[in-house]
Amino acid sequence: MRVLVVGSGGREHALASKLAKSPSLSALFCAPGNGGTAAVAENLAVDPENVVAVVELAKAHAIELVVVGPEAPLVAGLCDALAAAGILAFGPGKAGARLEGSKAYSKEFMRRHGVPTAAAEIFRDADAAIACARAAGRPLVVKADGLAAGKGVIVASSVEERLVGEEVSYHVVIDGERFVALAAAQDHKRLLDGDRGPNTGGMGAYSPPPVVSGDVERKILERVVRPTLAGLRADGIAYRGALFIGLMIAEGEPSVIEYNARFGDPETEVMLARYRGDLLPLLLGAARGDLRGVNVAWSPPKATRAPTRRAARSVACKKQCASRVSMCCMPARGAKATSS
Numbered sequence: 623m624r625v626l627v628v629g630s631g632g633r634e635h636a637l638a639s640k641l642a643k644s645p646s647l648s649a650l651f652c653a654p655g656n657g658g659t660a661a662v663a664e665n666l667a668v669d670p671e672n673v674v675a676v677v678e679l680a681k682a683h684a685i686e687l688v689v690v691g692p693e694a695p696l697v698a699g700l701c702d703a704l705a706a707a708g709i710l711a712f713g714p715g716k717a718g719a720r721l722e723g724s725k726a727y728s729k730e731f732m733r734r735h736g737v738p739t740a741a742a743e744i745f746r747d748a749d750a751a752i753a754c755a756r757a758a759g760r761p762l763v764v765k766a767d768g769l770a771a772g773k774g775v776i777v778a779s780s781v782e783e784r785l786v787g788e789e790v791s792y793h794v795v796i797d798g799e800r801f802v803a804l805a806a807a808q809d810h811k812r813l814l815d816g817d818r819g820p821n822t823g824g825m826g827a828y829s830p831p832p833v834v835s836g837d838v839e840r841k842i843l844e845r846v847v848r849p850t851l852a853g854l855r856a857d858g859i860a861y862r863g864a865l866f867i868g869l870m871i872a873e874g875e876p877s878v879i880e881y882n883a884r885f886g887d888p889e890t891e892v893m894l895a896r897y898r899g900d901l902l903p904l905l906l907g908a909a910r911g912d913l914r915g916v917n918v919a920w921s922p923p924k925a926t927r928a929p930t931r932r933a934a935r936s937v938a939c940k941k942q943c944a945s946r947v948s949m950c951c952m953p954a955r956g957a958k959a960t961s962s
Contacts, residue, residue: 624649626680628670629691630656633887636894637689638663644902651683670695673703680709689905693769696883697723710909713863714883721881725765728881735853738845739878787872788833791889792842795904797913798860800959805896805920806834807889827888833871842876862908896920913959
């Protein structure tokens with residue numbers, strides 16, 4: 623199979639490196655890729671947010687499956703355009719990607735479908751938002767409505783109750799009807815030591831986080847994952863791809879912070895370091911709408927790695943320095959496709 627991975631980060635390198643080992647693979651491309659992906663695939667120069675250009679590139683190289691890494695092309699409707707061209711894509715269409723593309727929409731989705739989350743108010747007027755925050759008399763979180771790449775927010779759009787606990791990244795792969803749960807992970811978001819500074823896209827990650835016990839994972843699946851999939855179906859959204867759910871675990875109870883319509887970065891690097899077996903059937907099964915018979919398993923503790931990131935950049939420029947440490951420290955276990 624001829625596969626194209628869209629994106630240029632550490633997540634895409636991790637995906638490409640794993641896909642390159644598949645016996646079913648005949649050719650692997652990355653667009654635009656990076657220095658790491660060049661070692662396992664052919665890099666193709668293209669702007670991943672240029673939907674028309676990516677579709678034409680896929681046609682020109684007879685691509686059979688496109689794996690979309692970053693959120694912006696998903697929100698722009700890349701997977702819809704690929705589907706219209708008859709090309710399989712791993713990633714949700716524009717309707718599904720709205721779960722990440724709009725904080726207001728995702729909060730309303732959670733309320734509508736009974737998914738546990740913090741109380742929130744949505745504003746389009748800054749003065750009204752400030753008045754709400756002042757009247758609350760307790761710590762709040764302020765979020766912008768659009769894509770923020772996991773980083774600090776300046777423009778207020780919604781005001782949300784602050785949840786206190788441990789943050790967890792939980793991923794599932796969905797085929798529209800069924801899902802396969804992946805290993806939980808935890809990333810460190812604050813820019814500075816001592817849990818200080820603004821949020822970033824992730825300064826490092828490890829898997830599994832000790833806070834996700836068997837009981838906590840059962841609650842995540844029953845209270846969050848299944849109602850979310852049921853809600854997508856009820857809203858007529860055929861979601862095929864990865865859903866990365868940002869959770870806060872407080873006293874053993876999960877609550878959703880946000881939805882992300884793709885694999886997390888740096889979480890993907892640590893998850894795939896532990897992923898045992900062929901990744902292609904999982905991604906292809908989701909893209910085709912049939913995960914039946916797809917099983918996943920995780921390697922026992924054996925690896926620690928620290929891939930370097932791009933050079934340090936100042937906070938004033940909203941840039942970051944990150945050395946990402948991947949820790950693999952969980953006994954092997956298996957999972958299979960589950961109907962919600």
